[in-house]
Amino acid sequence: xxxxxxxxxxxxxxxxxxxxxxxxxxxxxxxxxxxxxxxxxxxxxxxxxxxxxxxxxxxxxxxxxxxxxxxxxxxxxxxxxxxxxxxxxxxxxxxxxxxxxxxxxxxxxxxxxxxxxxxxxxxxxxxxxxxxxxxxxxxxxxxxxxxxxxxxxxxxxxxxxxxxxxxxxxxxxxxxxxxxxxxxxxxxxxxxxxxxxxxxxxxxxxxxxxxxxxxxxxxxxxxxxxxxxxxxxxxxxxxxxxxxxxxxxxxxxxxxxxxxxxxxxxxxxxxxxxxxxxxxxxxxxxxxxxxxxxxxxxx
Amino acid sequence: xxxxxxxxxxxxxxxxxxxxxxxxxxxxxxxxxxxxxxxxxxxxxxxxxxxxxxxxxxxxxxxxxxxxxxxxxxxxxxxxxxxxxxxxxxxxxxxxxxxxxxxxxxxxxxxxxxxxxxxxxxxxxxxxxxxxxxxxxxxxxxxxxxxxxxxxxxxxxxxxxxxxxxxxxxxxxxxxxxxxxxxxxxxxxxxxxxxxxxxxxxxxxxxxxxxxxxxxxxxxxxxxxxxxxxxxxxxxxxxxxxxxxxxxxxxxxxxxxxxxxxxxxxxxxxxxxxxxxxxxxxxxxxxxxxxxxxxxxxx
Numbered sequence: 162x163x164x165x166x167x168x169x170x171x172x173x174x175x176x177x178x179x180x181x182x183x184x185x186x187x188x189x190x191x192x193x194x195x196x197x198x199x200x201x202x203x204x205x206x207x208x209x210x211x212x213x214x215x216x217x218x219x220x221x222x223x224x225x226x227x228x229x230x231x232x233x234x235x236x237x238x239x240x241x242x243x244x245x246x247x248x249x250x251x252x253x254x255x256x257x258x259x260x261x262x263x264x265x266x267x268x269x270x271x272x273x274x275x276x277x278x279x280x281x282x283x284x285x286x287x288x289x290x291x292x293x294x295x296x297x298x299x300x301x302x303x304x305x306x307x308x309x310x311x312x313x314x315x316x317x318x319x320x321x322x323x324x325x326x327x328x329x330x331x332x333x334x335x336x337x338x339x340x341x342x343x344x345x346x347x348x349x350x351x352x353x354x355x356x357x358x359x360x361x362x363x364x365x366x367x368x369x370x371x372x373x374x375x376x377x378x379x380x381x382x383x384x385x386x387x388x389x390x391x392x393x394x395x396x397x398x399x400x401x402x403x404x405x406x407x408x409x410x411x412x413x414x415x416x417x418x419x420x421x422x423x424x425x426x427x428x429x430x431x432x433x434x435x436x437x438x439x440x441x442x443x444x445x446x447x448x449x450x451x452x453x454x455x456x457x458x459x460x
Numbered sequence: 461x462x463x464x465x466x467x468x469x470x471x472x473x474x475x476x477x478x479x480x481x482x483x484x485x486x487x488x489x490x491x492x493x494x495x496x497x498x499x500x501x502x503x504x505x506x507x508x509x510x511x512x513x514x515x516x517x518x519x520x521x522x523x524x525x526x527x528x529x530x531x532x533x534x535x536x537x538x539x540x541x542x543x544x545x546x547x548x549x550x551x552x553x554x555x556x557x558x559x560x561x562x563x564x565x566x567x568x569x570x571x572x573x574x575x576x577x578x579x580x581x582x583x584x585x586x587x588x589x590x591x592x593x594x595x596x597x598x599x600x601x602x603x604x605x606x607x608x609x610x611x612x613x614x615x616x617x618x619x620x621x622x623x624x625x626x627x628x629x630x631x632x633x634x635x636x637x638x639x640x641x642x643x644x645x646x647x648x649x650x651x652x653x654x655x656x657x658x659x660x661x662x663x664x665x666x667x668x669x670x671x672x673x674x675x676x677x678x679x680x681x682x683x684x685x686x687x688x689x690x691x692x693x694x695x696x697x698x699x700x701x702x703x704x705x706x707x708x709x710x711x712x713x714x715x716x717x718x719x720x721x722x723x724x725x726x727x728x729x730x731x732x733x734x735x736x737x738x739x740x741x742x743x744x745x746x747x748x749x750x751x752x753x754x755x756x757x758x759x
Contacts, residue, residue: 173629176539176548176579198537203502204551212547237738238497238534240475248511249475252503280475329739330472367739401739439536440628440666440700 162421164457165192165228165432167392169403170446172198172234173439178219184447186223188454193225194390194432195269198233202259209259210266217267228430229324229390230264231359232274241277242307243300243334253277254307258314265318271389272315273324273359276304279332301334305347312352323356324389329367329401337371338383345387358384361392361434362412363401378419381426388426392434393417393457403436405449406456414460421460433457461720463756464491464527464731466691468702469745471497471533472738477518483746485522487753492524493689493731494568497532501558509565516566527729528623528689529563530658531573540576541606542599542633552576553606557613564617570688571614572623572658575603578631600633604646611651622655623688628666628700636670637682644686656688660733661711662695662702677718680725687725691733692716692756702735704748705755713759720759732756 166185175181176199185193200213220227240246241253257274264272279300312323325344327335335341341358348356360380369375373383375398381388395410396402404410420426433453437446465484474480475498484492499512519526539545540552556573563571578599611622624643626634634640640657647655659679668674672682674697680687694709695701703709719725732752736745 172537173577174579174631176543176545201502201538201551203500205554208547208551212545233537235534235537238471238532239500244475246475246511248507252500252507255504278472280473331741332473400737438699442630 162417162457162460163192163430164190164393164454165194165390165430166190166450166454167194167231167432167434168196168199169233170435170437170450171196172436174443174446178216181216182219182223182225185220185225188451189458190454191225192430192432193220193227194273195227195230195267196233197230197260197263198235200263201235202256202263206262209263213263213267217269227267227269229271229273229322230260230267230269231272232260236274239277240280242304243277243279243332245280250307254311257311261311261315261318261320265320270320271322271324272320273326275326275328276308276334278330279334297334301340301344301347304334305344305351308348308356309351312354312356316353321354322389323352323354324359325356326359326361326392327364328361329364329370331370337369338373338380339371341380342383342387345384357389358387359390359392360384360388361394361401362431363392363394363396363403366396366398366411367401368399377416378423381420381423385425388429391429391431393431394434394436395453403434405433405435406453407449417457417460431457461716461756461759462491462729463489463692463753464493464689464729465489465749465753466493466530466731466733467495467498468532469734469736469749470495471735473742473745477515480515481518481522481524484519484524487750488757489753490524491729491731492519492526493572494526494529494566495532496529496559496562497534499562500534501555501562505561508562512562512566516568526566526568528570528572528621529559529566529568530571531559535573538576539579541603542576542578542631544579549606553610556610560610560614560617560619564619569619570621570623571619572625574625574627575607575633577629578633596633600639600643600646603633604643604650607647607655608650611653611655615652620653621688622651622653623658624655625658625660625691626663627660628663628669630669636668637672637679638670640679641682641686644683657683657686658689658691659683659687660691660693660700661730662691662693662700665695665697665710666700667698676715677722677724680719680722684724687728690728690730692730693733693735694752702733704732704734705752706748716756716759730756
């Protein structure tokens with residue numbers, strides 16, 4: 162299979178565009194997702210875009226395509242578009258607009274991100290829900306409105322596609338296949354450029370939050386027509402592990418083949434998203450990436 | 461023992477100042493470390509400081525002291541002051557200055573953070589070291605100069621203390637007790653306000669990177685006079701786990717008592733730093749915090 166690569170593994174490590182592009186090239190990888198953990202959208206525009214363009218140029222020089230610019234660990238800390246606080250949502254939107262600007266400067270056609278998180282807490286009394294009367298549906302509608310606005314801005318800047326990533330976290334939207342489908346339908350035809358989904362194997366295989374099957378083919382069927390790419394990781398079906406394929410886990414070659422052959426999702430590229438612990442030695446990270454890519458390419 | 465609390469457990473969850481302060485109050489906690497994952501120093505100043513002050517006010521109202529404002533997950537993604545790229549270092553310094561501004565607006569007297577990371581990679585050929593001729597000592601000297609500059613800015617804004625946090629990561633400085641001591645000595649007497657250390661139990665107990673004992677009392681002796689506080693977590697001595705004290709690990713009550721009685725470090729407060737996975741259910745996080753705090757308070 163053709164495997165793409167998320168640059169998540171670079172965190173706390175390698176931020177040298179040429180050396181990184183050389184390494185990716187040596188793996189036989191031709192498709193890459195850029196990460197905002199390499200260049201922060203909040204940085205001063207001139208320096209930010211200069212740094213970001215150095216990555217774009219280095220990869221392009223080696224005929225490696227950066228297909229999408231994706232949010233990373235730093236972005237994930239904040240409530241962003243799902244906050245119950247208007248001021249925090251505004252900061253989330255400002256951030257995403259800056260990410261659009263950086264993506265456009267790099268000449269990347271698409272941007273992807275989870276949507277944020279709610280400051281709610283079902284099932285406990287100690288810290289109260291931020292949306293006592295709002296309900297999840299209302300939050301989703303507000304989110305849809307924000308995304309419609311963002312799509313307009315992204316279109317103006319020349320982007321062609323936005324992607325959202327469902328997570329296995331109850332305070333995030335979407336966190337189930339049905340919720341993902343509902344949100345996609347709500348956006349369909351209303352956004353200036355298409356909004357699709359990036360599904361993550363480890364997220365999908367986590368214990369379901371609504372009783373749906375924790376099964377990639379189920380998600381692909383429910384979200385048919387909306388899935389643009391997948392993040393692939395080894396995992397245990399219990400937590401969102403982001404292991405490499407040197408680790409014992411439940412993602413088997415048969416499972417992967419059945420997804421590649423799924424007629425609901427033809428031609429979808431799977432991008433390896435390995436997230437080592439910060440303290441994992443650099444050469445171990447290199448070896449895990451090499452072995453995982455080779456393993457997946459052989460399927 | 462008196463236990464403090466890092467607000468790291470709030471990530472992707474609770475960002476309601478009143479509810480959070482109520483919860484912390486209910487634990488009998490009087491000392492808290494604020495996290496930049498709650499309010500991002502990069503946000504628009506007016507909104508940022510308004511949000512930050514709401515936390516300060518809510519905690520103050522319940523007689524809970526925020527002793528230090530500490531960087532979190534989002535900050536940790538970037539190379540900051542240790543980057544080999546002057547432009548990235550500049551962004552790191554701008555960020556820290558913004559964090560100083562926010563800390564000052566909250567009326568918190570101290571700021572703490574790890575220093576960043578180098579884009580080097582010893583032991584592998586694939587991605588080259590960013591500092592082929594610089595050497596670690598030169599990088600440390602440049603770091604010291606940056607910290608002297610930051611201390612001046614922090615002093616002007618009314619802060620009284622800066623803290624650095626050693627990590628068990630080879631591309632970061634300091635990552636060993638001897639390196640921490642060397643950096644402290646290099647800064648001593650040169651900074652406008654004192655620069656001290658916050659030691660993390662899980663970092664110290666990770667396999668040593670230079671053959672020193674992975675032992676908290678050893679670190680406290682070597683860094684005598686510089687350690688202002690500790691982050692406490694349960695861990696296994698293999699990785700930087702940030703488990704709560706409901707998990708099997710190597711940090712025993714005897715070990716904790718021996719540190720509390722260490723004459724090299726009298727009166728140091730230990731702040732529980734529990735970092736749950738994002739997908740851990742909210743009520744489980746609440747229970748782990750409650751049980752861990754109770755356990756530590758009973759020692």
